[in-house]
Amino acid sequence: MKSYIANIVTLLLALVYSELNAQKYFVSFTDKANNEFTLSAPEEFLSTKAIERRTKYNIALSEEDLPVSTFYLDSLKKMGVHILWPSKWLNGAIIETYNTTLIDTIDRVSFISKAQLIWKSTSGKTIQKFPDQPINTFLKSATETYGLALDQTQTVNGHLLHQEGYQGEGMYIAVIDNGFGNVNTLSSFTHLWSNNQITGAIDFVEPGSDIYNSYYTHGTAVLSIMAGFIENEYKGTAPDAKYLLLRSEDNRSEYPIEEYNWVIAAEYADSAGVDVINSSLGYYEFDDASFNYSYSDMDGQSTTCVKGAEIAFSKGMLVVCSAGNEGVLDWKYIITPSDGEHVMAVGAIQPDSIVANFSSYGPSSDGRVKPDVCAMGYLNAIQSTSDLITRGNGTSFSSPVAAGLAACLWQTNQNLSNQEVLNLIRQSGNKYTSPDNRFGYGIPDFFAAANLDNAIRTNDKDNLQVFPNPFSSQLHIIKLANPLGKAVLTIYDVTGNVVSRKNTNGQQKITFDGLNDLPHGIYILEIIESSGKYTYKLFKE
Missing domain, CATH: 3.30.70.80 (Peptidase S8 propeptide/proteinase inhibitor I9)
Incomplete structure (x- = not known):
């Protein structure tokens, strides 16, 4: 009998050993x-x-x-x-x-x-997962409308889009992350369940496991920045959108399988008809160093993950991704898939619009501007799994700020392609004419991006010439055929404020002088005359 039991134990140990290996x-x-x-x-x-x-x-x-x-x-x-x-x-x-x-x-x-x-099985995790979440806990605040989330929305003028009624309704966002602890019970997500805004939740790491297990905190925080809402206490950047929750990330290890999980999750998002993907994930270093990437691999085409992200874009989706938190590390550069040519890589700024020191550097290894833009990723207000609104740092949190508002921007004109939406966001950046390797094209202005879209759609340049563009001290307008009739010419900044205005009657050339002191950035020229209305997007050097 002892021999029989010993054999059974040996067999069980062998099976366990096989599974572990x-x-x-x-x-x-x-x-x-x-x-x-x-x-x-x-x-x-x-x-x-x-x-x-x-x-x-x-x-x-x-x-x-x-x-x-x-x-x-x-x-x-x-x-x-x-x-x-x-x-x-x-x-x-x-x-x-x-x-x-x-x-x-x-x-x-x-x-x-x-x-x-x-x-492969390892003796223990060596790569620190999600170093972007040193959280300081705060009790819920009853501050008007946004609560503690005001700064992260206001720094990119998302609140102005919200005031116009664009809060993501009719848009569909996939969140690819590490799981969504307690999303099914937390207060800030109650409206999602009441309004059937969560369309599904799939676990690609452990199929059939509880994706709402409280062990998974990162996805919950990321989702809250977009979808969270508690009246007069907390408001995310796209609270009216629909959401698809996809787990691709394994907290227990860091291996290339997670890149493959990511691609398969993006495929699922495409098949479901998603508009925007937010991915607050990224890769360059693994538990087994033989899999590590080099900076030269950050070229937008070499890694498994970026190949999937680029295919996702080719199918019509907008892919928004955290740039990485390697700014203070030896690596310091962006991580994949934020290196993708058509991936909107989002760096992190502080509430005072200074770039966060941990935010990863660009450019991509082939010299393209990266990150694309920056949003607040320092002391962001997030939902914790204990039902408190807390604070967190990281580009993981700047990415959903931008992704949610990108969906709201797209809501303003759903005839835009994903490329046009991406272009508008880049062009609304405060460093669009002089991008650098920390801010990229700068801090986007989502309200201005909507105005830029309107300018593009109503523009008619057949008989008018506006130059130089970008301008510095002067701006000239020439009517190429007949002189302008009685007309009003107005230059607006991106918030709609008038910065200069001229009236003309029968002139062929009009010049705006004294523009030296205008801040760098984007402006809109509006010309109204009897034959029509013309709008032009301008850049101040």
């Missing part, structure tokens, strides 16, 4: 042959909203949109591996096996191009 790989397929889906029937693998987005912005369906071949997945299962998640954009699957010798066999299969290790 299971490894995870990404298996890449050579093609999508033998596919049960076809591009002629996209409704079988994309939501109606996702199809409408492609139609609206003339985005052609491609093989990228097709799910991976179920024939290939079934073949892998028969080899004895466990399939965790397929990825259509990367055309492969995350698999798990403790039989590492099997990988050699898999590598030789005709429809498999590569099997790459992306996770």
Whole structure:
């Protein structure tokens, strides 16, 4: 009997040991042959909203949109591996096996191009996760409307968009993070459940686990900056939007599998018809240093994560990402996927608009402006899992400030493409004409961005010439055909204040002088005459 028990214990220990030593790989397929889906029937693998987005912005369906071949997945299962998640954009699957010798066999299969290790069991975590959350606790404040969240919204003029009624209604935001502890019970999210604004929650790390487990605090804080609302106590940047909650990040370790989880989460967001992705995550260093990236990899095309982010953008979504908190570390640079050409990387400023010392530096390694913009990421008001409004630091918190307001900006004109929205936000930055490697294009003005969009849409330059642009001390307006009739010419700053005005009657050329003392930034010239109204976007050097 003792021998029998000893054998059973040995067997159980062996099974436990095998599980502990299971490894995870990404298996890449050579093609999508033998596919049960076809591009002629996209409704079988994309939501109606996702199809409408492609139609609206003339985005052609491609093989990228097709799910991976179920024939290939079934073949892998028969080899004895466990399939965790397929990825259509990367055309492969995350698999798990403790039989590492099997990988050699898999590598030789005709429809498999590569099997790459992306996770293995470690004795302990070496990379500090989410160093952007040194929180000082405050009790809830009853300050009017925004409570403690006023500064983070007001520094980028988001409150002015809100006053115009743009608070994210009709927009759909995916939050890719580490889980969303107590979001199902906390006061600031009650309105989301009452109004059916949370459309789903998927765990790509531990499928089927409780995504609202209180162990996950980072995603809760990030979501609150956008979605949180307690009347007269707290208000996020897009409280009326709908949200999709996606867990890609594993608190227990730092391995490349999290990049693959991220891409698969973004695929899911696309299929669901999401407009904006917020990702307060980033990668460059791993528990196993052999996986580490170098600064040269921050070129917008080399990392797994940025490839997924760029594909997400190509499908019509706006991708907003934290720039990183490496500013005071040896690395100091942005981290992926914030290096993407079409990813809006958000650095962090303090409430006084000075850049936070921890905010990562640009440019991308290929010389592009990064971060794109900066928003408040220091002493941000956030929801804690204990139902208190607290404070936190990090670009993880500047990113959702910008992402929520980007959704509100897009709400003002839903005919804009994601590229046009991104351009407007960059152009509204206070350093747009002279970007640098800390602020990027500067601190955006979301209300001004909406005004700029209006200027672009109403502009008619056929018979008018406005120069120089950018201007410094003078601005000239010439009517190329007939002279201007009785007209009023007004220069506004981005908040709508009049900075200069002229009346004319029958002149062909009008000059504004004495503009030297105007602050650098964006201005709008409005010309009203009998034949119409003209608006121009101008830059002051």
